[in-house]
Amino acid sequence: MKYNKNILKAEFINRPNRFHANVIVNGEEIKVHVPNTGRCREILVPGCTVYLREENNPTRKTPYDLVAALKGDMLISIDSHIPNKVVEEALNNGKVEKLKDYTNILREKTFGKSRFDFKISKENGEEYFLEVKGVTLEDEGYCRFPDAPTERGAKHLLELVEAKKQRYGAGVMFLIQIEDVEKFSPHDERDPKFGEALRFAANNGVDIFAYSCIVTEDGIEINKPIEIIL
Incomplete structure (x- = not known):
């Protein structure tokens, strides 16, 4: 299945809580939603490349979901809703x-x-x-x-x-x-x-x-x- 939404590449910084992560997109630090309450500690490590799915919902506090990450050369989907x-x-x-x-x-x-x-x-x-x-x-x-x-x-x-x-x-x-x-x-x-x-x-x-x-x-x-x- 295709997401049919805009996808952005970003650099992972940290994950202050289960629901949010801080990433760098085009040189700017932003907060994004993490659609996975699991630990994902082996995947979401500082400096790793992550992929963001744009969510055009005016009621949301964050404009993107962090849906995948690179672990070495391996792309891992971390969206628990998918x-x-x-x-x-x-x-x-x-x-x-x-x-x-x-x-x-x-x-x-x-x-x-x-x-x-x-x-x-x-x-x-x-x-x-x-x-x-x-x-x-x-x-x-x-x-x-x-x-x-x-x-x-x-x-x-x-x-x-x-x-x-x-x-x-x-x-x-x-x-x-x-x-x-x-x-x-x-x-x-x-x-x-x-x-x-x-x-x-x-x-x-x-x-x-x-x-x-x-x-x-x-x-x-x-x-x-x-x-x-x-």
Whole structure:
């Protein structure tokens, strides 16, 4: 998907809080919004090149969103609002092989005490709940999730197990917002309970997907499945 908005290159200075960063654009220091409350410490380092998406909204306090950054030569999308849009586009275009027969796609549907990102169904009425997790943490081609403890993430996995027990299809998609990656694992060092929940879900029939993305300065799209190591 293309952003269809103006994109500017900038130099990252610092991130005083979860929501804002200071950058230099054309020699001028400005404050921008960071659409990702995760740490991103391995990505947003002083002096790195970042990309800003112009947001023409008169009610905003900042005119730009910081949507991507260069880590060496690797371009990483850090916009946490984008994975669902990318996955929706992929589902509509049949790019997730196991899910290509699910042609009715609904967003933000509730099951039990959780609201999943997608509820998709086949023409015969067979239904499937899909949760999406954006991944930005990478080290030499090895990606992990999460980059900080997420009690909510583990809860979603256990609800997917319950959906499976009630004969729904169920899966979790780890959308890696980077192109040149090779494998994915849960980040047990940061959140052991999430890793336990993910392995429990896999052992109880929940599908685990991990897909890389093609990331450009002005867009992002799903690329291909990568190896999952649980």
